[in-house]
Amino acid sequence: MTKEKEYLKKLLQPIALPGGRFLPSRILPGPMEGVMTNDYCRIMMEFDLLPAWITPFIRISEGTPRRKKLEGRLTPFHPIPIVAQIMGTYRGHLAATAGILSDLDGVLGVELNCACSSPTVVRSRSGSAHLRDPEWIRDTLLAMRDSAAVGGIGVKIRSGFESPDELPRILECVSAAKPDWIVLHYRTAKEMFRSVPDGYRRFETARRLLPETILFASGDMFTCEKSLEVVRKTAVDGITPARGLMHNPWLIRDLEAVCRGETPPERNVVPFLLRLVEFVAESPVWRTGLILEIARNVWGSDSERFKSLTKDPRPDAMLKNIRGMG
Ligand SMILES: Cc1cc2nc3c(=O)[nH]c(=O)nc-3n(C[C@H](O)[C@H](O)[C@H](O)COP(=O)(O)O)c2cc1C
Structure with missing residues (x-):
């Protein structure tokens, strides 16, 4: 089997998580707050277009939400498996929330959002603001792990807050908490959604520094070709296309078909x-x-x-x- 085909096959392999849970695939949807509404969830699941969800962030502010409230937040995403994403400022509440979420039906794991670069979020010292204090991310992941008896703990980051030069130190801290996966959006927080010519190099850096950690790539995966090119060129373990799902709602199923060696059918x-x-x-x-x-x-x-x-x-x-x- 050629090296490329090996990569493709691997993308379809599940990822084992603590407590006997599994991420069913390495091609997962990038969360989109405001887009992944009830109607979006319904349509994507009725057409069977996703193997699992990574939910848009659940904002944890100055309290730990009750179990019932969290169950309600996850209702639109059932019945397929769920990675619940949380974002906030206070470690204690984030950890306690991870504990509750990981115990809910259908939840495979919890992901900490340290990537959102919206000015409001950053002003409230949440999302990508944490990239300026990678030790905070490490300690919060450790606290989430302590609180969640089962299930995976993951984190979404960007390549830096101001500059991609921050990436090695961020990765060193984050990996010290031994997350079950890291999703890396290759832009820095400052770059917002601007195009970055050296994006792949940032994935390569992460791969080189963390050869053993499950690494998902995020950024500009609008087509099968582009998405698979990222894997081929940078040797990341998985991909999380987001806006591409608006261009082609079948994108993940098409990618899976290509990984099986099939040609995706015409979509209407x-x-x-x-x-x-x-x-x-x-x-x-x-x-x-x-x-x-x-x-x-x-x-x-x-x-x-x-x-x-x-x-x-x-x-x-x-x-x-x-x-x-x-
Ligand atoms: C409308 C919108 C909402 C988003 N909401 C979230 C979110 O809740 N959590 C998150 O981790 N990323 C969020 N993202 C970022 C995407 O998941 C992804 O990392 C980013 O768009 C780059 O990937 P893409 O080029 O494939 O879209 C959002 C992106 C968009 C466009």
Whole structure:
């Protein structure tokens, strides 16, 4: 078997976690707060497009949420396996929350978000703000591990706060806590969503420094080719495409097909969008944001199909319009 084929096969292998749990695959969805709503979860699971979730962050502020509340937060993601992501400032509450979450039905593990670079989040000393104090990340992961009797403990980071030169020290601290996985978004917090020409080099650095740690890559995986190129060139263990799932909701299933040596079938987004409109129409509030966002990503904002959807965004009109696209 060629080296490339070995990589592809490996992407489909599960990852063992403490307590006999498993991440079912190494191709997992990158969380998207605001996008992964009830309707998004419903449509993605009805079309069977994901092996598991990494949820968008659950914000833990000045208290530990009750078990019932956390159960409620995870309701949209059932019944497929869940990695629950948390983000916050206070170690004690984060650790206690990890303990509760790891004990909930369907939860494989808990991931600490140290990657969100939204100015509000950073101002509240949360998300990527922790990259400036990697010892805090290490100690928080250790506290989460102590609190969670079973299940995996992971962390999502960026390559630095100000500069990718911070990456080695961040990795040294984080790996001292022996997380079950690290997701690395290759941009720094300061780079937000800007393009970075040396992104792959940052993955290579992480791989070189942490040859034994399960390392997931994040950043700009919009197609199968691009996603698999990252694995081939940088030898990361897994990938977490996020915005690419808006361009192609089948992206993860297509990647899995390629890893099995198959050619992904042609995909028709029309039945997907029709069903999504039905779901959104059943919700208490009619919101077209998600439908238009997916349509824009799939067809492009200049396409006639997208433009025609924006002209009459009432449910019946949208249904008729999309049905006509056949
Ligand atoms: C709308 C949106 C919401 C996001 N929410 C989260 C989040 O809740 N947790 C997280 O770890 N990353 C979040 N991300 C970051 C993505 O998971 C991912 O790391 C980033 O978009 C880069 O990957 P991509 O180029 O494949 O999208 C979000 C990204 C977007 C676009």
